[in-house]
Every structure is written in C-alpha cells, then in structure tokens.
Amino acid sequence: MIHPTAIIDPSAEIAPDVEIGPYCVINANVSIDSGSVLKSHVAIDGHTRIGKNNTFFPFAAIGQLTQDMKYAGEPTALEVGDGNTFRENTTIHRGTSEEIPTRIGNDNLFLSYAHVAHDCQVGNNCILSNNATLGGHCTVYDYAIISGLSAIHQFTRIGEHCMIGGMSRIPQDIPPFMIIAGNPAAVRGVNLIGLQRRGFSEETRRALKNAYKKLFLNKSNNLATATENFLENEQAKDENVSRLIEFIQSSERGITR
Known part of the structure; x- marks a missing residue:
C-alpha cells in the first residue's frame, strides 16, 4: 500500500490500509486514518490530523507552514475530517497559533489550485473550484460553493448554501442562501436551484x-x-x-x- 519511493517519518501515524503513492512526503506529527489515498507527490507537514477516506491528488500540499507574518515558530495544527477530496496542487495551511488550528470538515471538494489559508474554518459539503482562494481566518459554512478564480478577503464569513460566481472579489461577508457574483461582488438572487x-x-x-x-x-x-x-x-x-x-x-x- 506504500510505494517504495515515498518518504514517511517514522513517528507519523498511518492506518494500515492507507494507500501512499510514488514520491509522497509525510513528515513527523502527521496522522492519517483509514481509507485515505495519496495518489503521488503529495506533501503533508506539521501537526496535521487527517480523518477517514480522504483522497489527495498529485502535488497537493497539506498542513504547510502558515504565511502569516506574525507566526513565531510555535507548533500549529491542521485538522481534516472525513471524505474530502483535494485535487492537484491544492494548498492547505495550518494555523498561526497553537490555540486555533485550521479546520476542514467532511465531504468537501477542493479543485485544482484551491487555497485554504491559515486559521480558516471550513464546514461540510463545500466546493472550492479551481483557483478559489481563502485568505486567513475565513469561515465557510456548510454547502457553500465558491467558483473558480474567486478571492475571499481574510476574516470573511461565507454563509451556508450560498453560491459565489467565478472571478468574484469578496471583501465582505456573504449572506447564506444567496447567489453572489461580480467585482465588486453583489447579491444576484436566492440560490433556489441549490436549495x-x-x-x-x-x-x-x-x-x-x-x-x-x-x-x-x-x-x-x-x-x-x-x-x-x-x-x-x-x-x-x-x-x-x-x-x-x-x-x-x-x-x-x-x-x-
């Protein structure tokens, strides 16, 4: 189940049925629960805890060091739930302080080049399309959809069951249940089809x-x-x-x- 070219720190906790493909790198303090698959060239770092049945595609960088300038070198964390998919080149950063880890819930889909910055809290059943980016400290509630090339300002909240159109600039909170699009973004209607x-x-x-x-x-x-x-x-x-x-x-x- 583990390719001979993979590099795994001896202290990492890996469930017996986890599949780890070629050239993956798993550092110390990482734990991966059963049913997860790392396709190839996946890098997992930091105090990162990964739940069950997650799939990581090539060149996903998970639990990497925060880009927050005030980071002082403390052991910060990332928590990932169950059933998530991280497509190619997805980047998920761990928290800035020991008190608040970055958290990813269950059954989320992160498409290629999606980025979740430090201290973000992502709920369940969310979709971040290609190149969708979350600034630090964002909160994304359940069933939110963020379309491609949209940029979310730090500390912004994304309400549940909303849909953000592609290439949107989001500097303020997005109300739940709504469709939002534009630059600057504006509410365009209720997400009736999704509801x-x-x-x-x-x-x-x-x-x-x-x-x-x-x-x-x-x-x-x-x-x-x-x-x-x-x-x-x-x-x-x-x-x-x-x-x-x-x-x-x-x-x-x-x-x-």
Whole structure:
C-alpha cells in the first residue's frame, strides 16, 4: 500500500490500509486514518490530523507552514475530517497559533489550485473550484460553493448554501442562501436551484426570496434598518430566514449586497 519511493517519518501515524503513492512526503506529527489515498507527490507537514477516506491528488500540499507574518515558530495544527477530496496542487495551511488550528470538515471538494489559508474554518459539503482562494481566518459554512478564480478577503464569513460566481472579489461577508457574483461582488438572487436540490420546502424558498427582495434589492435602504423592519414580517419566523437575519446582524465586516 506504500510505494517504495515515498518518504514517511517514522513517528507519523498511518492506518494500515492507507494507500501512499510514488514520491509522497509525510513528515513527523502527521496522522492519517483509514481509507485515505495519496495518489503521488503529495506533501503533508506539521501537526496535521487527517480523518477517514480522504483522497489527495498529485502535488497537493497539506498542513504547510502558515504565511502569516506574525507566526513565531510555535507548533500549529491542521485538522481534516472525513471524505474530502483535494485535487492537484491544492494548498492547505495550518494555523498561526497553537490555540486555533485550521479546520476542514467532511465531504468537501477542493479543485485544482484551491487555497485554504491559515486559521480558516471550513464546514461540510463545500466546493472550492479551481483557483478559489481563502485568505486567513475565513469561515465557510456548510454547502457553500465558491467558483473558480474567486478571492475571499481574510476574516470573511461565507454563509451556508450560498453560491459565489467565478472571478468574484469578496471583501465582505456573504449572506447564506444567496447567489453572489461580480467585482465588486453583489447579491444576484436566492440560490433556489441549490436549495431545491437539498430538499428545502417551497414555502421556505418563497420566504427567502421575499427576504431577498426586502433586504437586498433596494440598495438605497440601510441594511440594518431593513433587517429590523423585516423582523415584523410573518415569514421572518421561518428558521432559515431567521438564520439569514442572525447572520446579517452578527456581521463584523459588513454584508455583501
């Protein structure tokens, strides 16, 4: 299961059924659970813990040193869940401080040249398309889709079930359930097809569409005021609309409109 050209530190913890292809390099303090596959030329470094059934394609660089200039040499970490796919030349950096590791959840897909910077927190079932890049300290919630060549500013939050169009510049938080595109980015509508595919009811989709009209279509209105006013709407009681409102009200960077 381990190619003779692979270089593995003796202290690395590798499950017996892990497949490690030609010219892979696994350094000390790495652990890889059962069912994972490293195709070839994969480099895994740092205090990196990898769960079950992950697949790494050639030249993926996982758990590499943070690019944060304030890094002081402490032993920082990366935690990867189960069932993720990392395509060619994906780069995932570990955290900057010992307290907060970079975290990747379950069943995510990172296409070629996708980049996850230090201290990012990525949920489950997300897709980062080719050359999609996360700056440091970003949070990506479940089922978010970030299309190719899109760049996410550090400390930005990407809401669940949203879809970001290709080549978008994202300097502010992306509200959940929405479609966003452009440079600068703007909300273009509700991700209705994605929500339908994931089993959201017609009633919820209608409530989110109404919220979109009230909160995002009229950009001359103050978003905070529009949000407060929408709380009086009966549809604001829908749990997903409530989540949208909570996300907006908790933003520190501001919301993409």
